[in-house]
Amino acid sequence: MKEGCLMYSSKLQERLKSKGIDIGDRIKVAGPGGEFTGFLMPRPHYGDSDILVIKLSSGYNVGLKVDSIELIEKSKASPKPASSEERIKNGHLSILGCGGTIASRIEYKTGAVYPSISASELRQSFPALKRWAVNSRQIFSLFSEDMNASHWRLLADAIDEEIKGGSNGIVVMHGTDTMTYTSSAISFMIQNPPVPIVFVGAQRSSDRPSSENEMNILNSAYTASKDFAEVSVCMHATTNDDYCHVHRGTRVRKMHTSRRDAFHSIDSDPLFSVDYRTETFKPLSEYRKRAPVSEMNISKKMNDNVALIYSHPNIKPSLISKLDDYDGVVFIGTGLGHLPANAFDDKSVRSVLEPVKALIDSGIPVVMSSQCINGRLCMRVYTSGRLLMDIGVIGDGMDWTPETAYTKLCWVLGQTKDMKKIKEMMVTDYVGEICPRSGTQIV
Amino acid sequence: MKIGIEIHQRLDTNKLFCGCPSAQSDEGKPDLLMSRRLHPVVSEMGEIDEASMAEKSKDRVFEYQVFQKHDCLVEMDEEPPGRMNMEALRIGLQMAKELQATPVDEVQPMRKMVIDGSNTSGFQRTAIVALNGCLESSKGTIHITTIAIEEESAGIISNEEGKATYRLDRLGIPLIEITTDPDIKDGAHLFEVAEKIGMMLRATGKVARGLGTIRQDVNISTDGGARVEIKGAQDLKMLPQYLEIEVKRQTALVSVLAELRARKVLPISSKPIDATEIFKSSKAKIIEGGLKSGASVLAMNLPRHKGLLGREIQPGKRYGTELSDYSKRAGVKGIIHSDENLEKYPISQDELKKLAKKLDMGEQDSFVLVIAPKEQAETALSFVLERANMDFVPGETRRANPDATTTYLRPLPGKARMYPETDVPPIPITTDFLKSVEKGESLDEKRKRLEKILNKEMAGTMLKSRNLHLFEKLVASGADPTLAATTLENTLVSLRREGIELTDPEKTLGELFEEYKKGAFVKAAIPEMLKGMAKGARVEAVLKVYRLQRITGDMLDQLVKENYYDMTAIMQKFRLQVDPQEVAELVKKKK
The missing domain is CATH 3.30.1360.30 (GAD-like domain)
Structure with a gap:
């Protein structure tokens, strides 16, 4: 019995099994509403598992409780996705798949999701890709919220291989939820790459005619062919299907749960606006051009034992104390970079100053970022910030996003264990994660 | 020849998958414009729909006008749909009861791919709520294939080369779709069936009223011809004409084919x-x-x-x-x-x-x-x-033109354009939920009730009227049924011919009948009263300015005396201010 049948109740599964019926077969059912013929469909995960889902000849699915089920015809096997293809040696565009909805195909008969990532499948889905010689491979296929540092490592290895294999530009298809964690992590792991590394995703799944995946992929492929060499994210710039923005991998953030134009450069302009249809590739900020591969610095080691904590009213000092089995902690503090530190020595306040100090004293670096997302940390302005700085919290003067502060600490802790060196590396700008001047962009 | 019909009626609830109101904007100027492109996707069965491919070859840009009071991110396709509006589902089930159809046990929301731009998502959300109903007619039983609840499309504004423009306020309004088997015999029968289903829908009291809120699609297949779906007929009376012209069209095409064969062209x-x-x-x-x-x-x-x-x-x-x-x-x-x-x-x-x-x-x-x-x-x-x-008459979807001709739109859509709406969970139809669906009054029950308060002819008119719901409201708040019916069906129609339209008929008529009951004016003054009120004036002001206050009691006594008890003369001069019966009684008393 095929996988899709397992979504039915065991009683129904038994009945289907005894008749030799699988998902996709043409069946006849009878119930109180009369007799119907149609195809047996898999059930969604929710709802009553005793209700059979049938696709009628009109194409409509209906859920019915049935008295009798008969098999009319077994379904014809559907073609399996192509497995391997010949790889191009040099000067190719590399498309790497990490999952996400951008280029997946749902096989409704079985309910399985296939990444449609072979070069021929990509060309079929996006005919305009024909202008580039494409090598593609699936690194893994995950919802981006399920990814962790081990996946960053797998991806960094694959990018490294592609670059050494003569790739002319790299596109990474990725789920949108944690895309900017990965883009910033890869920014630190692979510095000064010789070619562009462009992350791309889609906010509307590929099974919709309105999916913006086509425009995003083609614009990212176009970007990957340009004289530009940074880790970046290419997504819709507006709600229209008109052009994309290319953002620096360390400065970009997903700012909306569902809109196409969810990705924004924080406190800075995007790098480019790009439209492959009109061959527009317009710089909006300074950017790094392609350079010899010898300039590339690869340091893929990451420490994944780092916590990211959102400060909030009522936060308990005991929560902070429990963080002592981490190797590093990043706070998303309030305002200019604050945590409750009880500057007025008020009896009603629960200060976290002591437990934070205890963490630092035990050799765990503590880094600050802000819930305001936009703007710079200015911890020297108020007493709370000064108290935090005094005990050794890192971050004053930084304008990093919480995600970038997080991946940077993971990366720094992968490079050194020395507290002094950690502090020094954290406040050194490596890949545009810290801007010396605050942008005047309107939030 | 086989004839079936699909009736689409807008419902008077919020939109089907978001909280936006179902009214359309009066504003011409949109708050926002956005432009998009669409591309066909593979169905769940691994096929691409022919009709969708035909659309794709146009490679067009779609511009959408957004009205913030009527649209949200759901219509803009910038947010997944919410849960299905349960009120709309309830109306669907109410119609299922009325048409003796069997509700499904679980409603499975589907996506019907439509890439002509009329849906920002590239598909229309639709779901069957009941199957296998029936309707009695003068020419036998009509089988009801399905009752579905679906989303209304966006309204088209212009369609140029390479670009079509739509407005989004209409998108997402719930529709009930009732589909019959091809059991209809001829044009008159088609009219009868469509009219009857229309009346049943209005009898629920929960459907939208006004132009364009009900549309009929007719399915015709002729011998030697093909199945053709004529979409979007708004005027019920024209259905027999569409049918007649389509039969002639197919017959003419068959004769063109015969000629082509005879000339050995193909x-x-x-x-x-x-x-x-x-x-x-x-x-x-x-x-x-x-x-x-x-x-x-x-x-x-x-x-x-x-x-x-x-x-x-x-x-x-x-x-x-x-x-x-x-x-x-x-x-x-x-x-x-x-x-x-x-x-x-x-x-x-x-x-x-x-x-x-x-x-x-x-x-x-x-x-x-x-x-x-x-x-x-x-x-x-x-x-x-x-x-x-x-080498055949092609099966097609054709658009109904106002002159009863039709124009080719696209090939007939197939089942390949249907796939599950994975963003909306299926909705179980539980026994408890079914119990909570009131059957409401059946059409026959409603007719009987109306015949108790109106004469038979007026009851029949009211039953077919788009104003039925308003009539019931007015009567419920104390208006005289006959007066309410004639005002709605005659007076308002004549005023409309003069170009006078009430912006809020419910409010205006409510006030009018309340004042009438108090005796402020006479029946004959109603058209004049409405003319004044249509301009936005209050009842008292209209009475004064138009001199429509009723003359009664001593004043009437005086007036009758002054006019020498001449009924004809009095009525000529004071028709709009006196009650003829009251005058007649005074005249009679004198004699």
Whole structure:
């Protein structure tokens, strides 16, 4: 019995099994509403598992409780996705798949999701890709919220291989939820790459005619062919299907749960606006051009034992104390970079100053970022910030996003264990994660 | 011949998958514009729908007008849909009871791919709520195939080459769709069935009223012809005409086919030929303008077609129109063909001679011309050839035109365009939920009740009226039933002819009947009262300004005396202010 049948109740599964019926077969059912013929469909995960889902000849699915089920015809096997293809040696565009909805195909008969990532499948889905010689491979296929540092490592290895294999530009298809964690992590792991590394995703799944995946992929492929060499994210710039923005991998953030134009450069302009249809590739900020591969610095080691904590009213000092089995902690503090530190020595306040100090004293670096997302940390302005700085919290003067502060600490802790060196590396700008001047962009 | 009908009725609830109101905006100016593109996707069965592919070849940009009071991110396709509006589902189940259909045990929301831009998502959300119903008619039982609840599409504003513009306020309004089996016998029967279902829907009291809130799609298949779906007929009375013209169209096409077979024309293997050179100094505006903007003139020989392209198959539409409609799929404006009056463009005899030579045309051959950018013109001619080579009457979806003719829209959609709406969980129809669905009054029950308060004829009129719901409200708040019915069905209609329209009929009529009950004016004054109130004036003001206060009691006594008890004279002078019965009694008393 095929996988899709397992979504039915065991009683129904038994009945289907005894008749030799699988998902996709043409069946006849009878119930109180009369007799119907149609195809047996898999059930969604929710709802009553005793209700059979049938696709009628009109194409409509209906859920019915049935008295009798008969098999009319077994379904014809559907073609399996192509497995391997010949790889191009040099000067190719590399498309790497990490999952996400951008280029997946749902096989409704079985309910399985296939990444449609072979070069021929990509060309079929996006005919305009024909202008580039494409090598593609699936690194893994995950919802981006399920990814962790081990996946960053797998991806960094694959990018490294592609670059050494003569790739002319790299596109990474990725789920949108944690895309900017990965883009910033890869920014630190692979510095000064010789070619562009462009992350791309889609906010509307590929099974919709309105999916913006086509425009995003083609614009990212176009970007990957340009004289530009940074880790970046290419997504819709507006709600229209008109052009994309290319953002620096360390400065970009997903700012909306569902809109196409969810990705924004924080406190800075995007790098480019790009439209492959009109061959527009317009710089909006300074950017790094392609350079010899010898300039590339690869340091893929990451420490994944780092916590990211959102400060909030009522936060308990005991929560902070429990963080002592981490190797590093990043706070998303309030305002200019604050945590409750009880500057007025008020009896009603629960200060976290002591437990934070205890963490630092035990050799765990503590880094600050802000819930305001936009703007710079200015911890020297108020007493709370000064108290935090005094005990050794890192971050004053930084304008990093919480995600970038997080991946940077993971990366720094992968490079050194020395507290002094950690502090020094954290406040050194490596890949545009810290801007010396605050942008005047309107939030 | 087989005839079936689909009826779509807008419901008076919020939108189907978000909290936006279902009213349409009166504002002309949108708050926001956005532009999008669509592309077909593979169905759950691994196929691509033919109708959707036909649309795709147009490769168009869609512009959407957003109205913030009526639209949210769901209509903009920038947020997943919410849960299905349960009130709409309830109305669907109420109709299921009325039509003795069996509710499904679990409603499975589906996506019906539509990539003509009328849905921002590229699909219409739709779900069957009940199956297998029936309806009694004068010519036997009509089987109801399905009752579905679905989303209304966006309203089209313009459709130009390469770009269509829609407004989003209408998108997402719930529709109930009732589909019959092909059990309908003829035009009159079609009208009867459509009217009856329409009345049943209005009897629920929960449907939207006004122009465009109900639409009929007719399915016709004729012997020797094909199944054709005529979409979007709004005027019930025209249904028999659509039917008649479609039957004639198919019959004419069958005779064109017979002629093509007799002339041994098919298959045709003509190729488009670039004839731009011939027309480079053309006097024809359409060609001259096209060439100026960089278009080419492409021509194609249709062998032994002479006389056939010009054969009328619908009033004012020829076989050439059928070919032209197919060419429009490529986004061109249409074709010019040799059975047309070519002097009207004008195309000169010299150009014709050169063209005949270039296309190597024989005496009985015809040509078609397309003026468009070369690649687009080639595509357009390939669509013409595709249609010209059909050795059968094609099954089609056609648009209902106001003149009862129809125009080709796209091939008939197949099941490949349906796939599950994975963003909306299926909805179980539990026994408890079914119990909570009130059956409401059946149509027969409603008729009987109306006949108790109105005469039989008026009851029949009210039952069919779009104003039924308003009538019931007015009566419930104390208005005299006959007066309410005549005001709604006669007075308002005459006023409309004079160009007077009430902006809020419910409020205005409510006030009017309340004051009338108090005796502030007489029945004859109602049209004048409404004229004043339509301008937004209050009742007291209208009474004063138009001098419509009722004269009664001592004042009337005095007036009757002053007019020497002459009933005719009094009524002539004071018709709008006196009650004739009251005057008659005073006159009678004197005598």
